[in-house]
Amino acid sequence: xxxxxxxxxxxxxxFDEKKYNINSLPNEVKELVKGLQVAxxxxxxxxDTLKVLxxxxxxxxxxxxxxxxxxxxIN
Numbered sequence: 001x002x003x004x005x006x007x008x009x010x011x012x013x014x015f016d017e018k019k020y021n022i023n024s025l026p027n028e029v030k031e032l033v034k035g036l037q038v039a040x041x042x043x044x045x046x047x048d049t050l051k052v053l054x055x056x057x058x059x060x061x062x063x064x065x066x067x068x069x070x071x072x073x074i075n
Contacts, residue, residue, distance in 0.1 A: 010022070010023050010024075011023065013025070013033060
């Protein structure tokens, strides 16, 4: 069996076109980075939810249009 190095490269934060080694940042800054990651993740989740709702709304509107096709409008 050979022993080899499994060391992962240090994580890098790119912010305002500058790069930072995340492991060397103060804990307060690391917590801010984690907060931004959570916020980004939640935004993506809700954007996907909005897309699903928009498709559902379009489907309902299409179905309503079909159902109203043979009904006489009042104007």
